[in-house]
Amino acid sequence: RQSSRVMALTITQRYRPFSHISGTMCLLPGSSLAVQIFASRMVVFDYSHIQPEPIFCLEFVSLGPLDQFTVLQDLEGCKIVVSGFAKSGFVRYIITPQELVFEKLVGEVGCVKKPSNTRFSIVRGQKIAFGDALSQTALGPRERLFLGVDKSQEWPQVVRRSLMPEVLPYIYWLSQSIVLPKEQHLPGPSLLNSLQEAIIQQKRAEVITHFKALFTAGFGHQLVPRLEDSEYKGYDLPVVGPQAACPLVLLGECKKCIRSLFFQEDQGHLRILPLLPPECASGVFADIITTKGHKISIEWTKHIVRRVQIVAAVDDELKVSFQNEITSFCHDRVRHTAPASQKVRANHTYLFDNFKK
Numbered sequence: 001r002q003s004s005r006v007m008a009l010t011i012t013q014r015y016r017p018f019s020h021i022s023g024t025m026c027l028l029p030g031s032s033l034a035v036q037i038f039a040s041r042m043v044v045f046d047y048s049h050i051q052p053e054p055i056f057c058l059e060f061v062s063l064g065p066l067d068q069f070t071v072l073q074d075l076e077g078c079k080i081v082v083s084g085f086a087k088s089g090f091v092r093y094i095i096t097p098q099e100l101v102f103e104k105l106v107g108e109v110g111c112v113k114k115p116s117n118t119r120f121s122i123v124r125g126q127k128i129a130f131g132d133a134l135s136q137t138a139l140g141p142r143e144r145l146f147l148g149v150d151k152s153q154e155w156p157q158v159v160r161r162s163l164m165p166e167v168l169p170y171i172y173w174l175s176q177s178i179v180l181p182k183e184q185h186l187p188g189p190s191l192l193n194s195l196q197e198a199i200i201q202q203k204r205a206e207v208i209t210h211f212k213a214l215f216t217a218g219f220g221h222q223l224v225p226r227l228e229d230s231e232y233k234g235y236d237l238p239v240v241g242p243q244a245a246c247p248l249v250l251l252g253e254c255k256k257c258i259r260s261l262f263f264q265e266d267q268g269h270l271r272i273l274p275l276l277p278p279e280c281a282s283g284v285f286a287d288i289i290t291t292k293g294h295k296i297s298i299e300w301t302k303h304i305v306r307r308v309q310i311v312a313a314v315d316d317e318l319k320v321s322f323q324n325e326i327t328s329f330c331h332d333r334v335r336h337t338a339p340a341s342q343k344v345r346a347n348h349t350y351l352f353d354n355f356k357k
Contacts, residue, residue: 188241
């Protein structure tokens, strides 16, 4: 029956990394595009190819230098927000997969669109359409991960810290927000392969080390994936194997690796925190969607599961396994031994808590 003590497991943190560096490049949520933004120029790249291609460039010829220049990648709202103070006043423009629009602008700004060298002027509220041929997607529900780190989202500081409990939730959310290419097998010795092998062999103590190497070598700018270590960090292995692939493949592979640490599913058998890394002592993994549509949220602290909530989508019987240390838990104020076998009814919510070693 439905639990009488249901408490929503939610995450309040919102993913909105930003940078004050001219030339910042980041992926555009809802598309397969990346945008590199300077104070007076923006370049749009198509990242759906093996070699990312620049599509077009906009030069703002009369905008001038921008004080307090900021590029904010709004992963929640699926847009990039650029702002600063020009000589004429405050400027803010919004980039979406469909268009660019100046939301705040005093007067007008001259633009040159390359490579066509088309010249025009725009005023506040005027839109510049990107075209219908670009890859776009309507984003559905996304699974949200939080690993206990809530620091400034200024991206150069995030990179400087390189704390994987801070970085992994960004990668996981971004991987659900981009038009990913078809899965591709990437064999051969590589940093990605080393991470995958550590997960397969259940080497929990090594997982975060491999993730950090992959993040350092495989992502540049503001979480833009790359298949070659173009900054020559000195790793003995390449980012991926020798075969050609679209860089966005790396995001898809990271998504699968991250998810498998905290939740696994095999024919109705749900495994909760199967490979929890030692560095991830506490956290929440919310709104996980199973193959049958059940919604699951997990909370843990001091390396031990604290609560699990299941919102059933259909009538079903689930086998739920917890960490090996767990011997019993409570459901509807009744103590049960672990693992659990639970019959669920559609649209009912079930809460497991009070876990004991």
